[in-house]
Amino acid sequence: MSIATVLIVDDEPDILELLEITLSRMGLKTHSTCNYQETLAVLQQQTFDLCLTDMRLPDGSGLDIIEYVQQHHSTMPIAMITAYGCIETATKALKAGAFDYITKPVDINRLRELVSSALKLSTNHVKHDVPVENALLGNSTLMQRLRMQIAKLARSQAPVYISGESGTGKELVARQIHQLGSRNEQPFIPVNCGAIPSELMESEFFGHKKGSFSGATDNKIGLFQAAHGGTLFLDEVADLPLNMQVKLLRALQEKTIRPVGCQQEQAVDVRVLSATHKDLNKEVAAGRFRQDLFYRLNVIELNVPALRERPEDIALLSQVFLQRLNQDNNHVELTPEALAKLQSFHFPGNVRELENLLERAYTLCEGNVIDSHDLNLTNVGITPAAIASEQPSPSTGPINNLEHHLETIERKIIVQALEETRWNRTAAAERLGLSLRSLRYRLKKLSID
Template identity: 60%
Template sequence: RAQAEKLARNQAPVFIHGESGTGKEVIARHIHALGARAGGPFVPVNCGAISPELMESEFFGHRKGSFTGASADKSGLFQAASGGTLFLDEIGELPLAMQVKLLRAIQERAVRPVGAHAEEPVDVRILSASHQDLGRLVAEGRFRQDLFFRINVITLRVPPLRERREDIPDLASHILARLAVREGGAPRRLSTAALERLQAYDFPGNVRELENLLERACALCEGEEIDVGDLGVEGDCSPLGATAGVEGGTAPVAEPEEGREGQDEVERLRIIRALEQTRWNRSAAARMLGMTLRQLRYRLQKWGME
């Protein structure tokens, strides 16, 4: 939080790096709210959720008649964020062709709508985020180095929930209070044993998984107190989460190894675990993991699991 407050004082591009579900957008909104652009719009966009064919139009807008279906002029995300902040979530998912156009827009502070003959000036601050290691993507030729340097002026790392277990009681209380407002009742509370179980759990899905777990516990809980049995977290819940599992299936979670192969294996096990938790409902698993269905399918295809 202290780092976010410092970053809010200037307009330098910030890259927020952290695992899925750690709250990268929350951090971005906090930076925006504390800065000089707080009175302007905050426009978040998941770069992995936009069809590659529509990206240029979505980002920069288009002119009437510029392509089939363009029945009127349309402003893009850059224009919508004018005077405020444009948050590019999962920027590592952008195709290389779009990365070139994005780089020019950031450098020139201007965009050219599809079908237009001239560029239009835009005034936005760029905040970006990804759970991927952009430096590794650059080395693999999957992300442009010049764009990497442009957006990565300052890096803010958001630690996973397993590295800040002391936050779990406050986060759980906040989530339960928010659920109570939505349901129109009094907030449920966690038993001492349930809270201890949560603090021992590894949370591969981070804060988003904690939210899902507590929402399910509230639905299954009979009384006002959530106990261990309502959480659905079973097995050995040691700090490393070696064999943690939930109702509907268990899967081992490996301790991260060094190198790309180790990272891929950890991610594969995390995805398998989410699929087993949701009984192989891919849409639900993607939400739990903090990724789009398209991103999940890409990984399953890569591993021959589609």
């Protein structure tokens, strides 16, 4: 197997020597240049497995080298070396296409981790196939573009903010970025920020030391330690309280965490992906989300399209969902009329709503055919009369968040059915016209205990 070669660009002899010695001890070949013009001349003649470039050069900028590499050597990862505390510079490098960055003074362990991770981007090391159950389904132009963006982002360590409505598959997108990247052999840790009690949040994220507070009977590792070397996915990040936002920002900037009750900080190597169905720009404007944390998380934004924007994918999605439901040699299919009805629906709950709707229709349909009359497109498990009865009076003003309003109605009706059946889930499911599995899903989604 050929030895990997790394191009080092820096005009400081001490830094050059440190990098050359460190990489040589890792069994790598190195080639060094000290300015922009010399680097371009070398890149026109040779290919490398990795490039490490300083930000400030005598005749140019490291950003210029990143731009050249993106245009002429797009498969070669490039990492930026920048001064300590220059987060804005590092962010520019990541937006321009840099794989990652490292600050001066150079931490040798951090350098080794960065180089090892970057070299895994070779096609000989990274698996480019995604398990079928984790695949993003759809052949529409929007989905093809999304998959191309995911493949590109997988070659970077930049924080990615995944935006999109509820039910579009934001966690699935995050899993694919992880799966296609150099961290795919390390953990992928998803966490719903809105599901963690505020008083336990610091301990959950950073861990704690035994005896650090009442009830801390053992040492506990946090989510950052659990995701070390891999990816941490912060879902519904807009639900983080402001005091936790400050601590998260420091962890992201310093790449260190301090467990509750510990005096020493611990270095962590984690790629952070985040998502929320809320508009973070509006949350920042309202003072509910820190602007500096928003900029740190939103280095690159990736939008997941709503299902109504790609109705041509509904046939494929329906086919796959029904294949999962078809058991015991059942072969339930959609009639053309039913498919047409689905393709004309707005789907405020997106792909998740389509899956739930087909699950209900599969359970209630007669024979092996789902016809248009088997599809309740008002809201799965909730009657039109129930929704109408819960509409706000004119004095309450317009509905600003339809999804939240529908979830509120759904929660009220489900709780009422459970109370009337003395919390017998089977009886409540029958009363609501749901399968038991569908009711369980809703109980979990709506956090009804």
